[in-house]
Amino acid sequence: MLRIGMLTSGGDCQALNAAMRGVYKTIIKNTTEPVEFYGFEDGYKGLIYSKFHILKPEEFYNILTVGGTILGTSRVPFKTIREPDERGTDKVEAMKQTYHKLQLDCLVMLGGNGSTKTANLLSKEGLNVITLPKTIDNDLWGTDMTFGFQSAVDIATRCIDEIHTTASSHGRVFIVEIMGHKVGWLPLNAGIAGGADIILLPEIPYDIEKVAQTIEERDKEGRRFSIIAVAEGAISKEDAKLSKKEYKKKLAESEYPSVSYEVAAKLEKLTGKEVRVTVPGHTQRGGTPCPYDRVFASRLGSEAGRLILKKEFGFMVGYRNREMVKVPLEEVAGKLKTIDPDARIIKEARLLGISFGD
Numbered sequence: 001m002l003r004i005g006m007l008t009s010g011g012d013c014q015a016l017n018a019a020m021r022g023v024y025k026t027i028i029k030n031t032t033e034p035v036e037f038y039g040f041e042d043g044y045k046g047l048i049y050s051k052f053h054i055l056k057p058e059e060f061y062n063i064l065t066v067g068g069t070i071l072g073t074s075r076v077p078f079k080t081i082r083e084p085d086e087r088g089t090d091k092v093e094a095m096k097q098t099y100h101k102l103q104l105d106c107l108v109m110l111g112g113n114g115s116t117k118t119a120n121l122l123s124k125e126g127l128n129v130i131t132l133p134k135t136i137d138n139d140l141w142g143t144d145m146t147f148g149f150q151s152a153v154d155i156a157t158r159c160i161d162e163i164h165t166t167a168s169s170h171g172r173v174f175i176v177e178i179m180g181h182k183v184g185w186l187p188l189n190a191g192i193a194g195g196a197d198i199i200l201l202p203e204i205p206y207d208i209e210k211v212a213q214t215i216e217e218r219d220k221e222g223r224r225f226s227i228i229a230v231a232e233g234a235i236s237k238e239d240a241k242l243s244k245k246e247y248k249k250k251l252a253e254s255e256y257p258s259v260s261y262e263v264a265a266k267l268e269k270l271t272g273k274e275v276r277v278t279v280p281g282h283t284q285r286g287g288t289p290c291p292y293d294r295v296f297a298s299r300l301g302s303e304a305g306r307l308i309l310k311k312e313f314g315f316m317v318g319y320r321n322r323e324m325v326k327v328p329l330e331e332v333a334g335k336l337k338t339i340d341p342d343a344r345i346i347k348e349a350r351l352l353g354i355s356f357g358d
C-alpha cells in the first residue's frame, strides 16, 4: 500500500486543484500497488492538528478547471514554526507524529516561499517530501515559472485594459495596484501586457518627481491620460534608504491604506491632474486557471507523481529552460527570485518607452 499525504499551504492561487489531480492521475495510472491519498485540511494546520480525510477518487473528478483548493489553505508562518502554539504543542513534532501515525510514504506540499522552508525542515527531519511551486508572485527560486502566475497576469492585465477606456475619457492618471509585496514579476508582466506607461516595482525604487515628469511629458505629447502599474511593495528612493524596521514603522503610521494612495496624493500635488486608484486585490488569485496554468500544473503534478513512484524525495519540481527539473529543497528554501534591475525584460521595457520612475 502506498500512502500519500497532500496539502496546500499559504495564499491560494489558480491551478492548485489541477496540480493535485496531476499527481493523483499519474500515480493511479502508473502503479499496480493500492494507493491511499490523505488530504490535510487548511495547509500545515491539518498536518499539525491531524485534520485530514482519505481523498475519494470522485474528489479528483472535474477539478482541472476549478480555482481555489479542495483542501483549504492557511498561513502557518515559518518564523513561528519552532514556537509552541497557544496550547504548548510543538508544531514540528506534531507534524512528524501525524505523518508517522498514518504511515505515509510521502507528503506532497503545494506552496510558495515560506511553505517551502517548512517543507525543507520536514525533509531534514526525515520525512519524504515533494513540493510543487505555487504562487501568483512567481518568486520561488529554482524555477522559471510558478503555477498561478499566468492566470494572475491575465486578470491584472484585464484590469489595466478596462481602466484604459475610462482613463482616456476623463483624461485622468490611473494607478492600478497589482499584487507583489517583495517581488514585482506580476506587476511587471501585467504592466507590459496592459500597456502601462509607468511601472513601479519593489526592485527598482522610484523618484516621485520622475514619475510626475513622465506624466507631464505625455501631456505635452497630447496624451490625455497615463496608466501606472504599481506593485503592492513599490518603494520610493527615500524609503529604500530606511532600515526594514524604520520602513515598517512608517507604513504602520501612514495615513494611506497602501503605497498606491500615497503615490496618487503626491502626483495630484505635483501634476495638478486627477489621479484615481484601482485595486483588483484578491481577484488576482481567484477564479478559473488559464489554459497555460492548467497544462503547467498538470505537468508539474505528473512529474511529482513520477518522482514519488521512483521514491525520489526531498525535491521541489521546477521548470527551467523549458524542462521539468527536480531542485533539492535545501537549494530552494529561503531564497527569493527577484527581478534584476538590469534584466533584459527591464531593458526591453525601457526601450518600449515604459518608465520605472527611476
Ligand code: F6P
Pocket: 010, 011, 012, 135, 136, 137, 179, 180, 181, 232, 285
Ligand atoms: O500569495 C501571494 C500573495 O497573493 C501576494 O501577492 C500578496 O501580497 C499576498 O499574498 C496577500 O496575502 P493575503 O492573502 O494574506 O492578504
